[in-house]
Amino acid sequence: MPFLRLALDVPLDRLFDYSVEAATAADLGRRAVVPFGSRRLVGVVMEVAEQAADAGIAIKPVEAVLDDLPALPAELLGLLRFCAAYYQHPIGQVVHTALPARFRDPSPFRVAEALRYQAADPAALREGLAARAVMQHRLAAMLERPVAEAELRAVSAGAWRIVQDWLAQGRVRALVQAPAAPVAAAGPALNAEQAAAVEAIGEACAGAAGGKFAAFLLHGITGSGKTEVYLNAIARVLAAGRQALVLVPEINLTPQLEARFRSRFPGVDIVGLTSGVADGERAAGWVRAARGEAALVLGTRLAAFTPLPRLGLIVVDEEHDASFKQQDGLRYSARDLAVYRARQAGVPVVLGSATPALESWHNAEAGRYRLLALRQRAVDGARPPSWRLVATRRQPLADGLHATTLAAIGERLARNEQSLVFINRRGYAPVMHCGECGWLAGCTRCSARLTVHLRERCLRCHHCGWEEALPAHCPGCGNSDLAPLGQGTQRLEQMLAQRFPHARVLRIDRDSMRRKGSFEAALEAVHDGRVDILIGTQMLAKGHDFPRLTLVAVVGADNGLHSADFRAGERLYAQLAQVAGRAGRAERPGEVLLQTDFPEHPLYAALMADDYAAFAAAESSERRRAGFPPFVHQAVLRADGFALAEAIAFLQRAIELAPEDAAVTLWDPVAAPMARLANRERAQLLVQSGARSRLQAFLAAWMAALRQLKAGKVRWSLDVDPLEV
Structure with missing residues (x-):
């Protein structure tokens, strides 16, 4: 009797054997329903074997091999095995992470026939539409040919509802039709x-x-x-x-x-x-x-x-x-x-x-x-935006904005152009402060300050989600004169609306764009010219093309210069270069105003010269001397518990289990940059090597030993090639 070796969604780094009456290579990559303890699980067949891996245990039979889906091809199974080995993660959890969640359900999955939709009478459909129904006219033009549902839904949030009404009225019909041969529509000429x-x-x-x-x-x-x-x-x-x-x-x-x-x-x-x-x-x-x-x-x-x-x-x-x-x-x-x-x-x-x-x-x-x-912009006549550094050290600011910045926004309003004020901080202000005793509102669950959300009258932690009402008095000294410190998107929105009462101001961040379709509606308003001043976070930093936007004002960029993370400069350069690219993408020239206390900083000089190669060379030189990636390869073992000492103790035991390898360096356990998150105390242990292959061999042996270690109440994980150290 053959055996199927299945990857199951359990935290054990192994495959599980099940017997089956008959099996062939065609079963590889298929889903199978099997008993696992008191549960029924869906696994994926990774191997077909003539003998069980462990002859000393009773092998349960497979309940069913499902053929409702295409089997995962050998190439994808190989990718999943590589992923499990490289990132040192249980193969079953890797496989089930890669699959849509619906496929963990043992019930068969049926895909409906690919329907396409077309106007029963295109001329009659157009004739019945109101002249101002722009969206309906656009849909009617599309439906002159067979169109897939997904293409109709992509037009707008309400487009599919309109088509469904036409279907019910008989003005549109559904067709079972094979998709047309791929033919690309003409695009702009390439330079x-x-x-x-x-x-x-x-x-x-x-x-x-x-x-x-x-x-x-x-x-x-x-x-x-x-x-x-x-x-x-x-x-x-x-x-x-x-x-x-x-x-x-x-x-x-x-x-x-x-x-x-x-x-x-x-x-x-x-x-x-x-x-x-x-x-x-x-x-x-x-x-x-x-x-x-x-x-x-x-x-x-x-x-x-x-x-x-x-x-x-x-x-x-x-x-x-x-x-x-x-x-x-x-x-x-x-x-x-x-x-x-x-x-x-x-x-x-x-x-x-x-x-x-x-x-x-x-x-x-x-x-x-x-x-x-x-190296050149694709639109004829479009030029890269000009940069201007606005020195803010010991300068009067209006809720974080310099007079130069406010004047530039006013000029764009007079020319009927759009401005973007970029600040990568949500809320009204980063912290609530007491001027009498120095109290700062902190999260009781995290090593972080609570952000002031004035419109919602609450303090909120942006790390764990904790919320509490705005205090009427300082909990330290009873002072009732508490003040929000710093700027966030809400504060800038309020100030700009007061400063420019006739301007149409729109804030785009995770708080204002929570409702489904709100982000798409906001972008449509910007494109249609119904917005004069945009205030946004990194949601607006990349990928958007606003033809009338000619000014980008950056507030709070210096925060990225104070980070202890060796990648902070790289991230800041990328973020600022991306947001600057929103200005002047069409024929109108763009300008970027960057408010900073450090106008002489070399990172800003590289940005103004638009010379990424020079920035990368300087950054690479520093990392080579310091022994940072990409010149070494890293992994971080993280642990968290109810007390920091527990997490540190676990990492110390982990060091004792580490195999000897002179090419691999283990650093001492330390508290994580954010030591407490959601009431868990966190610590980490950095491992690095100049050779990726030596690090991988070390990690494979180390993880095999660590999985046998009883962690108690401590949770741990390994992060290979971490972005945060």
Whole structure:
């Protein structure tokens, strides 16, 4: 009797054997329902064996092998095994992290036939519409041809509801129809740099086997047309009958990018895979991709695991973004897995950014990646924004804004242009303060201050979510004259609305954009010219194109200079370069005002010169001397408990279990940068080596020993290639 070795969603680093009456290689990658203790679990078949791994235990039979989904291909199973080994995570949890949550349910999954929608009588549909019903006229024009539901939903939040009404009235009909052959709509003419980049990627995509592995670092200034390079390269891949995978860092960037892809590839089945997609819809999209029906998959980091039988190209947009690194559970980097998957599948991968991660830049300098540079803006006549540093040291400020900044905003209002005030702090103020005794409102659960949210009349922790009412008196001395210190988005919104009463002010941050569809509606208002002054956080820093926005004013950038994190300078440069790119993207010239107490800082000098290469060289030199990545490879063992001493004691025991290796350095356990989070005391232990292979071998042996260690009430985890140390 053969045995199936299954990956189950349990925290044990092993496969589990189950007997089955008959099995073949076709069962590999399929789901199977099995008993596990008192539970019924869904596992994935990783191996078929003639003998059980442990003959001394009773082997239970498989209840059912499910064939409702395409089996995970060998290439994807190999990717999952690599991921489990590299990030030292249990294989079962890796596999089930990669699958849509719906597939943990043992009930069969059925995908409805791919329906498309078309006007029964296009002329009659248009005739019945009101002249001012712009959205309905747009939908009627689309429905002259068969259109997929996802394409209709992408138009706006209410578009699908309109089409459903037309369906009920018989004005639109549903069709069972195979998608049309992928034909790309015409796009703007490429400049010489863009054309050269597309040609280089296209050469790697071509070939008898459908392409060859090549890693490209597409370094283009903001507004240089990196997306057009992606679109043209993808068009070649789709025309060759292959599939493309596009990864973006944040869910907020997906709808606008998806709309742009749909307009360029009408009729192509495009699947969007993000955490914002409902479980059933995500599962259906995953199945269409696995069957080869969906030609293009667009998603956030988890989409890196999507099965694509005809994969021809992978694109990672904004590859430097920290959102590509999962910070809990399976702590993987989607960018790094994308490169591994491209090598494994023998296809090219394009990593695009205006400010590449230093690791990627180092790989390009070492020849492992091919550098493709876009040094000019894609729109004719568009110029990079001019920079102006506004010295604020010992200067009077109006709720954080310098008189120069306020005057510049006033000038844009007079010219009917838009301004963006960028501050990466939500709320009204970062802290509540007592001037009598010096009390500062702190979170009782975290090593952090409580942020003042004046509109909601509360203090809120942005780390654990704790909230409490604004105090009427100081708990330390009873003083009733408490004051908010510093600036946040709410405070700037209030001040600017008072300063410019006739201006239309809009705040965009996580607090104001909580309702579904609110972010898309806000962006539409900006594009339509119904906003004069934008106030926003990093949600607005990248990927957005506002033609009338000509001024970006940056407040609070100096906070990034005070961090103890060795990556703080790299992150600050990237953030400021991205937000500066929102200004002057069309024919109107743009200006960036950066308020700072340190106008002489070399980071700001590099930004003003728009010289990322010089910044990267200086930063790399410092890291080489200090022994930081990318010149060493790191892992962090983290532990947390109800007392810091417990976490430190666990890490000390972990050191005793570490294998001897002169090429690997273990540092002493220390408290984490945020020592307390959600009532848990946290500590960490840094491990590093100059050789990645030696570090991996060390970690494999160490983790095998650590998993046998009784941790008690201490929770622990390993983070390989950490972004936070």
